[in-house]
Amino acid sequence: MEEARKRDWDVALGIVAPIVTVVGVLVGIWQFVAGENHKVILEQSLIQRKDDLDFARKLWIERMNQYRSVAELAGKIIAYSGNTKQKDVIQDFVAAYWGAMILVEDKEVERAMISFYVELRDHSEGWSSDDRLKARADGLIAACKRSVEGGGPKPEKRALL
Amino acid sequence: MNCAVSLRARLWRGLALKYFIISFGAVWPVLAFAGSPAEEAARNLSGDGSREWTFKQIRKLMGAEQNCIEGEVYKFSSDKSLMIEQCLNGKISQTKHVWSIEETGPIDITISIDGSRYLLLFKESDKSYSMRLRTLAESKLTPTIDKEFSRPKD
Numbered sequence: 001m002e003e004a005r006k007r008d009w010d011v012a013l014g015i016v017a018p019i020v021t022v023v024g025v026l027v028g029i030w031q032f033v034a035g036e037n038h039k040v041i042l043e044q045s046l047i048q049r050k051d052d053l054d055f056a057r058k059l060w061i062e063r064m065n066q067y068r069s070v071a072e073l074a075g076k077i078i079a080y081s082g083n084t085k086q087k088d089v090i091q092d093f094v095a096a097y098w099g100a101m102i103l104v105e106d107k108e109v110e111r112a113m114i115s116f117y118v119e120l121r122d123h124s125e126g127w128s129s130d131d132r133l134k135a136r137a138d139g140l141i142a143a144c145k146r147s148v149e150g151g152g153p154k155p156e157k158r159a160l161l
Numbered sequence: 162m163n164c165a166v167s168l169r170a171r172l173w174r175g176l177a178l179k180y181f182i183i184s185f186g187a188v189w190p191v192l193a194f195a196g197s198p199a200e201e202a203a204r205n206l207s208g209d210g211s212r213e214w215t216f217k218q219i220r221k222l223m224g225a226e227q228n229c230i231e232g233e234v235y236k237f238s239s240d241k242s243l244m245i246e247q248c249l250n251g252k253i254s255q256t257k258h259v260w261s262i263e264e265t266g267p268i269d270i271t272i273s274i275d276g277s278r279y280l281l282l283f284k285e286s287d288k289s290y291s292m293r294l295r296t297l298a299e300s301k302l303t304p305t306i307d308k309e310f311s312r313p314k315d
Contacts, residue, residue: 102301114298118305127284127293135268 063104067144070096074116074137081130090120105147112136112143199262202270203239205283206262206292211238214292214310219248229253235310243274279308289313 073093080086097117105113119136122128196204206212219232229248236244243258258275265271265280272281272294279294289311296306 097301110301111299114301114305118295118297122282126286127282132268139267 059104062100064148066096066100066104067109067148070101070113071141071144074140077120078130078134078137081133093117093120106150109140109143109147112140116140197264199264199270202272202281202283203262205290206260206272206281207237207239209239211236212312214312216308216310219246219253287314 070093073089073096076089077086077093080089094117097113101109101113116136116139119128119133123130123133206214214235214237216233216235217231219234220230228251230251232246232248232253234246236246237260238244241260243260245256245258247254247256260272260274262270262272262281270281271278273279274294280297282293282295284291284293290313292310292312294308294310298305
């Protein structure tokens, strides 16, 4: 009786043990694959974030360069008042106004650019003075400074993969 | 001896006080009535009573009725009222408005006409004064709109 029971147990264990082993192996494989997938997703999101930050950093550096260039142009326009060189510098400013500045400027700098641009036109038509132009240049450069101090452009939040 | 020194000191004090009063009396009115840029702009606009600024000269037709072809004249008064005379559909129409002026920046004077705000600019030439009501562009792609008025020199 005892022998028969023992044999039954042996048979049962002989059946269950491989099943448990196979299930264990399958769970292990599943865990490995899930872990790998998670790692890939994490790496991709980190690469995405790094790309966003690199892009934001490049844009910020470009913004700094453009602001510096516009500040120099505004300074030269003031310095060359009454000089024939002023016309060329104004042309350079207009090129920056309709060109690279559009890529990098924020709303406040855009408004200051418009004010300076309109003041230049007023100055040429006799509606403005050198002092008013200086005040506008000061306002423009202060707006650029505030924009830079406000930090670089923040990367847009994107959904993780 | 002490009495003479005391008398001299009192005389000096009196003299200093007199000079202070005279110089204060001379400087104070200048400082008090110099006026801010906004007040100066308001004076340019309306004078002491009222001034007419022409956007377009009103051209009237001959006839019994007040017929017209075109024109728009703004009459600014120092009591902050504004009368706009316009030629609309061949008839002259008059509308009453209110205006106010404020400084909105280091060099910006803003005029508000019935709540509509414009930058205010003046220019003087040999024969006339000119004035601009400006709506500054909000972005580079929208235009800055100037409405230009003039009035002859007195």
